[in-house]
Amino acid sequence: MTYDVCIDIGGTFTDCLVADQNGDISIFKAPTTPGEFEKGFIDVLNVAAEGFGLQPRAFIEQIALIVHGSTVSTNALVEKKTVRVGLLLNDGHQDMLVLREGPRKGAFEWKLDYPEPYVPRNLTQTVVGRIDARGKVITPLDEAGVRAAAHHFKVSGVEALAVGLLWSVVNPSHELRVAEILAEELPGIPVTLSHEINPMPREYKRVIAAAIDASIRPIVQTYIKRLETALTSGGFHGELLLANCIGGMMPLSEMLQKPIYSVMSGPTLAPMAALALSDEPDIIVGDMGGTTFDVSALRGHQLIITPDSMIHDDSLGIPKVDVRSVGAGGGSIASVDIGGLLHVGPQSAGARPGPACYGQGGLAPTVTDANVVLGIVDPDYFLGGKMKLDTDAAIAAVSQIASALGIGVQEAAWSIYTTANHNMVSAIEEITVREGLNPRESFFVCGGGATAIHIAEMVDILGLTSYMIPRFMAGLSAFGGLISDICREDNAVFLTSDAAFNAKGVTATLGFLTQRGTSFFDGAGVAGENRSFEFSFRGRYEFQSFEIEVPFDAPGGQVTADMLPDLVEAFHQMHERIYSIRSDNDTVEFVAWKSRAVGKRDGQDLLNSQRIAQQSGPVVPKGARQVYLGPQDGKQNLAVYDLRGLGESATVSGPCLVENETFTAYLKSDHHGAIDSQGNLQVVVGSDLVKETQE
Incomplete structure (x- = not known):
């Protein structure tokens, strides 16, 4: 047996997805180890080995490929x-x-x-x-x-x-x-x-x-060296790839040459997974982990690349997948200010000591503690029962907020829950409404271990009508790593305009860029049939201060004079999409050119192998749980379904809970879910919509 593995290090947990040679995927988690990330890396491999009934070395020796989303550079910045x-x-x-x-x-x-x-x-x-x-x-x-x-x-x-x-x-x-x-x-x-x-x-x-x-x-460089040493000592002899911030993977040699491409690379894997899981043109991806809520928007079934990502008060400088983060994770700490106003985040309990309910010495109230107090999270089934949560510690932590606000413990937990929801809604509005996009026209894909607990209320606030809770939601970024392609981007400056277009110069520039991409393919061992190039230019109207990026087709990297009208029209359309205006009579200047070298991996084959059996017999909950649903609805006895026991076409309707070993989903009233052929829970809002879906 051989295995492909993706490991994504988060603020609280390190996720590990393992695909065997039959295409079956398993997910494992272990606590993140700040300051010693390579230790957490090996720890989660040991957990996976135990899951397969193997000794750690015997398992690691059978791993053919490891892809890794690192937070080392991001944390340092x-x-x-x-x-x-x-x-x-x-x-x-x-x-x-x-x-x-x-x-x-x-x-x-x-x-x-x-x-x-x-x-x-x-x-x-x-x-x-x-x-x-x-x-x-x-x-x-x-x-x-x-x-x-x-x-x-x-x-x-x-x-x-x-x-x-x-x-x-x-x-x-x-x-x-x-x-x-x-x-x-x-x-x-x-x-x-x-x-x-x-x-x-x-x-x-x-x-x-x-x-x-x-x-x-x-x-x-130090982290990669330590990681390589730890893996080699553990018996690993396969290939190691690192995630980059442009939506793909890089060999170690490439990342060592350009370590800036590792910045904020982990969060870019979630939108890559969403693109593979859904055919919807417009998608919002929300990934709620232990420390942050990462949100991205996809348009026309394409990643949005931004040149304006910020690190504190400075631009990152390079383009990257547009993912925004706010301090709204499961470990986000709740507090009450001097004016009696409740805040949730951005401070986090992190992995050490973590939420109070983890029993690792944490005392501050967190979102996870609130979810335990509400009854949404089963303290005896966290991570499939491998990690027992301390309910008394959660109650004691949330009681601090209750005392400060002068309300009951469950009311305080509900206040923490809804405040966290609104923090995440604001992040979604930042990347949609404030960018001129209507979130109601989008499909939502959940990522991260905690998103499905909160998504139902967020969807109602935003006015969305459908969303997906993927089978591997708790490791969505890691899943994205397993199916992502190898890629590299190269840029070159060559100034020309539609007034005197230099097609030969552009072709020569693209030839230089594709030569670099070909060298990259050779070094990465990408077979000829798996190689492809995507091109774009940075253009502007004459006298404009800044350029915009516009993709275009250039078969074989060749640009001819008769392609100019299409290039100019593509620029006008992109300018209109971004700024709502176009100026057809102005000169268009082409400033810089970019090639994206993409080395196809067998991610689509792996995705296609994720088929589950049809539902057999009626859908029966595995039990019920008392859940506090706010001052208006109070405590309700909600049916609890085991996702692993639901086959294709199985349906459930809220209010209810759907549990997997690595996450819990809460469906509100009038939220109706159906299991698709890959085991993902597809949810629509409204009885009329669910009738249309069933028909």
Whole structure:
């Protein structure tokens, strides 16, 4: 027997999905180990080995592939625990990271402290030398100045270096020479060059990406080395792939070259899973874990890629799948402020000590504690009964909120529950309503161990009419990793316009990009029949300040003059979709070009193998449980169904609970669920809708 494995490290639990050679998938969980993530990685493999009745080494030796979504770099950035970085810029441009792009602030933010630059000014050095926008050397590089800057960095104790020189995307000779000098003066100190990590004409985005990449490079390298050592010691001899933030996987060698692509990579796997599980064109994906609620929106059955992701006050610099996070997880802590207002999150109990009901020393009231008090979560069946929850500890924790608000314990638990729901609704509105999208027109896919507890009320608030509770909901990101493709993106600057379109230059640029993608395929061992390229350009109307990204078809990487009308129309349509206007008479400028090299894996075959038997006989609940449903409805005795015992076409109607080993789903009144052929619970809201579905 051989196995493919995906491991996704969350804030509270580390998820492990295992697919055997027959296509059967099993899910396992183990507590996350902050500061020693590789230990939690091995711990969950040991749990999986026990689940298969094998010794850990015997199981690990049979693993052919491990795909991994890491939070190491994200945590380092969020917690501001990165390494000390030195930054080298052109003379006269020392304040590039101070000024940023001059974004407009909110109209009512009249008093605002100017944020500190990502690299402090005392660690930012400049050097004489200038290349213009056409790649011509205007001022030669002052090599003595580079060596002087290197000396300053050495005495300042920097652990990594970033270099961002003007127009290095057109002519990188100065940056490349700087890297050679720094290697001589500071051997062993990693150097990130802006034209390599983020080849785009925007100086700030290019430089901030280089600075962020440098600040996490030693951290990611150390983690990967520890992980490889732990796996090799455990008997692993298969292939290890890491998730990236653009919706796919990378070999270790690629991630070591560009560790910035590991930032916020884990959450991008949930929308990848949603794309595979549903054919709906417009999808909202909500992934509620122990620490955060991650939400993304898919349009036209495509990922939305954003160039404007933020880390605190700075842009990430590189494009990534648009996933927004709020502090609304199962471990989010509830508190009452001095004015008597209840808050839930963003502070989290995390994995250590975790919610009070975990019995690991936690005392603060959390969302999970509230769900135990309400009766939604069965304390004796958490993780299939492998982890018993302490109800008394949960009651004691929630009692703190009850006392502060002057209400009963169950009323306090309900207040925590509904507040968490509204926090998540706000996050969904942020990525839909505020982006000009109507959430009512979307299909919701649940991810994370806790989402199905809260989804019913959120759906009613938002006005959605259908949603899915996947069979592997508690490990949706890990499932996305199992079925995701290998991918890499390459960018190049080549300026032309529809007034004087240079088709040959564009084709040459795409040829350069596809050559890089082909080298990537060769290194990753991707077979020829599994290779494909997707292309897009960054364009703007003449005199516009910023560009937008537009996908287009270029068979064989060839662009001809007769393709220009289609390229221009594609730009007009994308501009209208984003900004609600188009200007057909304006000149369209094409600034940069991108290729996405995609190496197809057998994810679709694995997905197709997830078929379950038809329901046989009537649907019978496994029991019932008293659940508090708010001051209006009080306690109700709800039927509890075992998801594992439901076959294809089985139906259930709320109010009820549906349990799996790794999650509990609460269906409200008028919410009607049916099991699909892959074991997912498809839910529609409203009796008329369910009748239409049955017909």
